[in-house]
Amino acid sequence: MxxxxxxxxxxxxxxxxxxxxxxxxxxxxxxxxxxxxxxxxxxxxxxxxxxxxxxxxxxxxxxxxxxxxxxxxxxxxxxxxxxxxxxxxxxxxxxxxxxxxxxxxxxxxxxxxxxxxxxxxxxxxxxxxxxxxxxxxxxxxxxxxxxxxxxxxxxxxxxxxxxxxxxxxxxxxxxxxxxxTVVDALHATLARSTGYAGRDADLLASVHADARPLLVVTAHRRESWGAGLAGIAEGVARAVADHPDLQVVLPLHPNPVVQQTIAAVLPASDRVHLVGALDYPDFVRLLRRADVVLTDSGGVQEEACTLGRPTLVARDTTERPEGEVAGGLLLVGTDPVRIRREIGRLLTDPDAQAALTCRTSPFxxxxxxxxxxxxxxxxxxxxxxxxxxxxxxx
Known part of the structure; x- marks a missing residue:
């Protein structure tokens, strides 16, 4: 009624x-x-x-x-x-x-x-x-x-x-x-963004200006708690060991289960930055700077595709098949071996990185x-x- x-x-x-x-x-x-x-x-x-x-x-x-x-x-x-x-x-x-x-x-x-x-x-x-x-x-x-x-x-x-x-x-x-509407939000945010302004502004500005490759990671999904999150963190840790010039920024979800699991496998270092949750304008700016994105988030799949960033999806399924069709999303699950391999491939093969970029704006x-x-x-x-x-x- x-x-x-x-x-x-x-x-x-x-x-x-x-x-x-x-x-x-x-x-x-x-x-x-x-x-x-x-x-x-x-x-x-x-x-x-x-x-x-x-x-x-x-x-x-x-x-x-x-x-x-x-x-x-x-x-x-x-x-x-x-x-x-x-x-x-x-x-x-x-x-x-x-x-x-x-x-x-x-x-x-x-x-x-x-x-x-x-x-x-x-x-x-x-x-x-x-x-x-x-x-x-x-x-x-x-x-x-x-x-x-x-x-x-x-x-x-x-x-x-x-x-x-x-x-x-x-x-x-x-x-x-x-x-x-995420595209509406992205457009509005980019139109008014002038630089990093949150509590991690200095660190993010430094990472942004650094010429070394940048991997941005988000991981928090409930179905990945435990072995899945540990697998994501392990894959990233192995990629960091493989590539001495790789920088990583991982905004940690506030849930203690997520924080403890990730930090136990992927400790912070001079190249691995485990930061708090970022203000949205800061996150969008960081995402636009990323050379590779690894995420289990649905929204980040949409945002990264819209921004043209090569994106590895740390899930076995996605409800955003449009991003796959457009060429910008690749499902890798939570297997650390595959995550390590795909990150390495994107960092060392310019053709692979170019191929994993949304060719249209499906969202x-x-x-x-x-x-x-x-x-x-x-x-x-x-x-x-x-x-x-x-x-x-x-």
């Missing part, structure tokens, strides 16, 4: 709790705030509080409601239960006319369920990503499939994602290829947010929707 909108403006809850959600929803919030009929209400679950606040600040945003759900050592089921109850209460307290969730986090799933239970329209940004393996990545694949059965509006980031949703039998009128044109806002306005009975990316480019 779609609620009748307010006489003048509809209040749209933008639910977020993690760094990727903040990055990818910031352009939507900014675009929505600039429109007449829609009023964004930012609701934060605080799922990753320490990582979330700096990103919102980078985009000049702050939550209208902080649910403060983060607890040390919490289980996914605990967070999901508290989030479902708290988001439901926020929907009522703010008299929200719709709820926007992004991606495949526990925050997103709880928000979609809360909206569904209160018969408030649910908008899913970055809908339709699939690996086909319910446990890879875990729990994200299950989360996004469940949201796909609940959402009223599916904003797919690519044609492939839209086609995946249609293949699952969803109403074509609810599925739209709009592009990925959008930087206008995804405006399309999403137009579709939400149309959903709530305000204005006709803007054309989807596929139609707009025809």
């Amino acid at each position: 779609i609620r009748q909108p307010h006489p003048t403006r509809s209040r749209v809850g933008i639910l977020l709790g993690t760094r990727p959600e903040a990055v990818k929803l910031a352009p939507v919030i900014t675009a929505m705030a600039a429109t007449g009929p829609l009023e964004p209400v930012i609701v934060s679950t605080g799922q990753h509080r320490d990582l979330l606040a700096p990103v919102l600040a980078d985009f000049g945003l702050r939550p209208d409601d902080d649910l403060d759900l983060m607890r040390p050592g919490q289980q996914l089921s605990d967070l999901a239960g508290r989030a479902l109850q708290a988001v439901g209460a926020a929907i009522e307290a703010h008299r929200l006319d719709a709820v926007v969730v992004q991606g495949d986090t526990t925050t997103a799933l709880a928000g979609a369920l809360a909206g569904f239970y209160r018969q408030v329209p649910v908008v899913h940004v970055e809908a339709g990503l699939r690996t086909g393996d319910l446990r890879s990545p875990y729990p994200e694949e299950a989360n996004r499939r469940l949201i796909g059965r609940i959402a009223d509006l599916h904003c797919a980031p690519t044609r492939t994602a839209a086609e995946a949703l249609l293949a699952e039998g969803l109403d074509p009128q609810t599925v739209h290829d709009v592009g990925n 959008g044109d930087g206008r995804a947010a405006e399309r999403i806002v137009a579709l939400v306005a149309d959903l709530l009975g305000h204005v006709p929707a803007a054309p989807t990316r596929a139609h707009a480019s025809a």
Whole structure:
């Protein structure tokens, strides 16, 4: 059921709790705030509080409601239960006319369920990503499939994602290829970036200016905890030993499990820099400088491909096949032998490095947010929707 909108403006809850959600929803919030009929209400679950606040600040945003759900050592089921109850209460307290969730986090799933239970329209940004393996990545694949059965509006980031949703039998009128808002965020960040400014600014500036090759690594996925993370770290350590001129920057995820596993295998040194979580502008600038990227993050796959950086994906599956098709992503898993070999190949073979570069920009044109806002306005009975990316480019 779609609620009748307010006489003048509809209040749209933008639910977020993690760094990727903040990055990818910031352009939507900014675009929505600039429109007449829609009023964004930012609701934060605080799922990753320490990582979330700096990103919102980078985009000049702050939550209208902080649910403060983060607890040390919490289980996914605990967070999901508290989030479902708290988001439901926020929907009522703010008299929200719709709820926007992004991606495949526990925050997103709880928000979609809360909206569904209160018969408030649910908008899913970055809908339709699939690996086909319910446990890879875990729990994200299950989360996004469940949201796909609940959402009223599916904003797919690519044609492939839209086609995946249609293949699952969803109403074509609810599925739209709009592009990925990460490209919007990248464009906005690069336009205002003037240099490193975070707590590791001096170190990053020094690494950036150094002519030696740079490997940027991110690793944190839950399904890799234990042997997987250790394998990633070991592969990098072996590559460092093989190449005396190689520099590595690895922003450590704040989770103690991740930090302890990586630091035990890949200790910091004069060429291995284990830094704290970076502010988003600093990370984007560092990523653009990288000669090789090794990541198990979905968002970094999109960002690195868009920036044209050769990227090794430390996973067995990816829900971003567009990056593989475009030529910029190579799955290497968590096997240290293969990671070592592929890093070495990219560092020593210019042709291999050139070949592993996205030849097209499969994730959008930087206008995804405006399309999403137009579709939400149309959903709530305000204005006709803007054309989807596929139609707009025809």
